[in-house]
Structures are given as structure tokens and as C-alpha cells.
Amino acid sequence: xxxxxxxxxxxxxxxxxxxxxxxxxxxxxxxxxxxxxxxxxxxxxxxxxxxxxxxxxxxxxxxxxxxxxxxxxxxxxxxxxxxxxxxxxxxxxxxxxxxxxxxxxxxxxxxxxxxxxxxxxxxxxxxxxxxxxxxxxxxxxxxxxxxxxxxxxxxxxxxxxxxxxxxxxxxxxxxxxxxxxxxxxxxxxxxxxxxxxxxxxxxxxxxxxxxxxxxxxxxxxxxxxxxxxxxxxxxxxxxxxxxxxxxxxxxxxxxxxxxxxxxxxxxxxxxxxxxxxxxxxxxxxxxxxxxxxxxxxxxxxxxxxxxxxxxxxxxxxxxxxxxxxxxxxxx
Numbered sequence: 001x002x003x004x005x006x007x008x009x010x011x012x013x014x015x016x017x018x019x020x021x022x023x024x025x026x027x028x029x030x031x032x033x034x035x036x037x038x039x040x041x042x043x044x045x046x047x048x049x050x051x052x053x054x055x056x057x058x059x060x061x062x063x064x065x066x067x068x069x070x071x072x073x074x075x076x077x078x079x080x081x082x083x084x085x086x087x088x089x090x091x092x093x094x095x096x097x098x099x100x101x102x103x104x105x106x107x108x109x110x111x112x113x114x115x116x117x118x119x120x121x122x123x124x125x126x127x128x129x130x131x132x133x134x135x136x137x138x139x140x141x142x143x144x145x146x147x148x149x150x151x152x153x154x155x156x157x158x159x160x161x162x163x164x165x166x167x168x169x170x171x172x173x174x175x176x177x178x179x180x181x182x183x184x185x186x187x188x189x190x191x192x193x194x195x196x197x198x199x200x201x202x203x204x205x206x207x208x209x210x211x212x213x214x215x216x217x218x219x220x221x222x223x224x225x226x227x228x229x230x231x232x233x234x235x236x237x238x239x240x241x242x243x244x245x246x247x248x249x250x251x252x253x254x255x256x257x258x259x260x261x262x263x264x265x266x267x268x269x270x271x272x273x274x275x276x277x278x279x280x281x282x283x284x285x286x287x288x289x290x291x292x293x294x295x296x297x298x299x300x301x302x303x304x305x306x307x308x309x310x311x312x313x314x315x316x317x318x319x320x321x322x323x324x325x326x327x328x329x330x331x
Contacts, residue, residue, distance in 0.1 A: 003227075004070055006030040006060055006106070007079030007121075009040025011182045012174075012219055016077065017042065018049045019220045027053040030060070030069050030080065041181050060102035067109040074116040075227055078106045081121065081154070084185045085147045085272065086331035092146035096153070103154040107161040107169060115168070119227050120158040122173040122236065123151050124212065124281050133244070134284035137173070137236045144276045155236070162234045170232040172223060175240035175283045179216030179307065180314035184330040187247055188213070188308070191254050192315045195262065197326040202262050205270030207248035212240045212283040215298035215307035225294035232291055240283020241299040257308045258316075269329055 003020055007013040008029035020027045031039045039055055058065035060080040070076055082088070082098045103120060110118045127135050128142025143149030161167035178188040187204065194202050222239035226232045245253075248264070255262045271277075288294045298307040314320055 001074045002026040002028060002072055003075045003077060004028045004030055004073040005077045005079065007081060009038070009042055010079065011041065012177055012216060013079045014041035014045060014181060015179070015216050016079070016220045016223055017053055018046055019224070021049040021052050023224070028069065028073060029053050029055050031055060031057050032080070033057040033059055060105065061097050063105040063108065066105040067113070070109045070113055070115060075119065076106060076110060076115055076117070077119045077223055077227065078103065079121045081151070083147065084331055085125070085145050086185070088145055088147035088150070092150075095146055095150035099150040100153040100157060103157050107158055107167055111161060111165050111167045117168045117170065117227060117233065118158065119223060120155065120169055120171050122155045122171050123148070124173060124175040124240065124283065125278060126152045126155065126173070127281065129278050130280040130282060133280065133282040134242060135238070135282060136284040137238055137287055144278055145272070159234075168233045170226050170234070171236040172226045173236055173238050174219045174222065175212040175214050175238065175281060177214045177216050177219045179311050180320070182216070184324050184326070188250065188254065188311065189315065189324070190330070191251055192258070192312050193321065193324045193326045195254070195258050195260055196312070196316045196321050199326065200260065200262050202251065202264050203267050203270065203329070204247070204251070204264055205266065205272065206277060207251070207264065207266065208246060208279070209277060210244045210246045210280045210282065211250070212242070212244055212281050213250070213304060213307070214239060214241050214296065215303070218296045218298050222288065222294050225288070225292035229292040235291060237288050237291060238283045238285055239288055239294065240285050241296045241303070242283055242285050243300050243304060244280075244282035245301070245304065253305055254308055254312065257305060258312050267329070
């Protein structure tokens with residue numbers, strides 16, 4: 001079975017590509033074309049999978065290239081997206097083109113080619129600040145940033161093709177994924193990379209919001225579980241740890257895991273606009289267990305601590321840390 005993974009050059013996509021290869025699947029990795037010939041994180045993939053997957057360089061915004069990439073594929077795992085919330089404040093048009101139109105290109109080609117299944121990647125940001133917890137898949141959607149609004153649009157485009165044309169679409173909705181290779185625009189790698197570079201005065205935004213952090217290998221296993229389950233077609237499925245923790249307490253756990261003491265400075269430029277900040281996220285993962293059998297291996301506080309230790313161990317490697325600019329604010 002050939003599987004197309006879009007966004008395979010990114011954080012989650014590269015881990016997913018490696019995992020699928022190890023499971024014995026025939027993987028075509030869709031990476032963003034660039035003049036450097038870079039395959040993103042796949043340039044540094046694990047030795048045991050190197051050379052064992054096909055690479056297609058293209059642009060998710062180009063319907064012709066997308067359709068060509070999907071030819072001969074049974075499953076499509078669609079992860080390609082713009083994800084940085086601060087960048088969406090000043091460049092929202094690019095989020096519409098990439099996230100909404102890119103998803104339209106995927107499901108339109110899937111319909112025309114008769115693809116067996118499309119796994120479309122959503123985000124917990126579409127829920128906005130929790131109106132009740134834990135957040136299940138029936139929770140109202142709230143576009144509190146251009147990014148989250150674009151993902152709501154993308155989700156609805158994907159589901160509309162299931163409803164209108166019976167295109168076999170499943171929507172996987174990961175909560176805050178973290179782990180090795182994550183961009184420093186996210187809070188956990190921001191903290192870890194600053195500490196790893198020798199800083200003890202950590203610069204952050206708001207500390208009070210809570211999140212449901214999901215270790216990347218749990219997220220990757222979630223993709224496979226959703227893909228393998230016939231019950232997932234036409235469904236939206238949360239992938240989360242069902243463990244809530246504040247950003248401030250997360251910083252303390254990271255410092256403990258790395259054996260240091262730190263102070264936190266809140267910088268104005270790192271704060272979201274007041275009505276755009278998502279104050280609380282806490283996932284219900286009951287539907288994932290019921291429909292796919294998936295459950296987190298890094299759930300609860302001890303699992304989170306273990307995931308942070310594994311993430312920190314990767315970042316402190318000088319070769320890995322060299323990929324990060326720890327002295328600037330990454331949007």
C-alpha cells in the first residue's frame with residue numbers, strides 16, 4: 001500500500017514518515033519545493049529509514065502537482081499547513097491559500113482519483129478557549145486567530161467532500177504536540193532551546209493558559225490508528241493526552257528535567273491579543289479509544305515528564321541545537 005504524506009518535511013510529518021516506513025508501508029513524502037533542494041527534517045532522518053521512501057517536491061497550493069503526487073496512492077495523510085499563530089496575524093492571506101485551498105486540492109484530487117482514505121489534520125486551536133472540559137468533538141468551534149479560522153475552514157472543506165461526494169475523509173484533531181524537531185515558535189522547544197543554549201532568564205509570553213500536550217510519537221500512532229480504522233471515516237477524532245497543565249507549570253517541569261533553575265520574563269511581543277489567546281485546552285480522547293483503540297503512552301504527569309526528558313535530550317545535542325536561533329523571538 002502506497003501512502004502519501006503531505007508536510008513530510010515538517011516536525012510531525014517527518015516522524016510520521018519514519019514510523020510508516022518502519023511499519024512496512026510504501027511512503028511517498030510530499031515536501032515543499034525550494035531552490036535549496038531541502039527536504040526539511042527528512043534530510044536528517046533516522047539511518048534505518050534513509051533511502052526507503054520516495055520524495056515528491058511540490059506545493060500544496062498547486063492542484064496539478066497535488067493530483068500528480070497522489071496518483072497511485074491508497075491513503076493520503078494531509079499534514080501540510082502553515083501553523084504559526086503570530087505569523088497569521090500579519091499574513092492571513094497565506095493561511096487561506098495554504099490551509100484552505102491546499103486542503104481543497106487534496107480532497108478534490110482524492111475524489112477524482114478514487115483514493116481509499118484521506119486523513120486530514122486539524123488542530124485543537126479550532127476549539128478556542130474551552131467552554132467546558134474535557135473538550136470533546138462536539139465542542140463549538142471558535143476562530144480566535146486567522147490560523148485557527150483557516151483550519152476551521154480546511155476541516156469543513158474536507159468534511160463537505162465526505163457529506164457531498166462520499167469521499168472517504170477522516171479528520172484527526174491533535175492537541176498540542178511536542179517533541180524532537182519541533183519549531184521554536186512553540187512553547188516547549190522555546191524553553192528547552194533557551195536552557196540548552198545556557199540561558200537561565202527565559203523569555204516567554206503568557207504563563208496562565210493551560211494546554212493538553214501530546215508527545216509526538218503518540219500523535220504519530222494516532223494517525224496510523226485513525227487510518228487503519230474503518231469507523232473513522234466521516235468522523236472528527238481528538239488525539240490528546242487528557243492531561244491539563246499550565247504553561248507556567250510546564251516551565252517548572254522542563255527545568256526539573258534539565259536539572260536547572262530558571263526565572264521567566266514575560267515579553268510583550270510574545271503575548272497574543274487578549275481575545276485571541278486560547279486560555280484553556282484539555283482533550284477528551286474517549287472517541288479515539290472507542291473508534292480506533294488509540295490511547296496515549298505519554299499521558300498523565302509522569303508520561304509528560306518522560307516526554308519532556310526525551311525532548312530535552314534531543315535538543316541538548318549540539319548538532320540539533322545548532323538548527324535553532326535561541327537569541328530571537330521565533331514567530
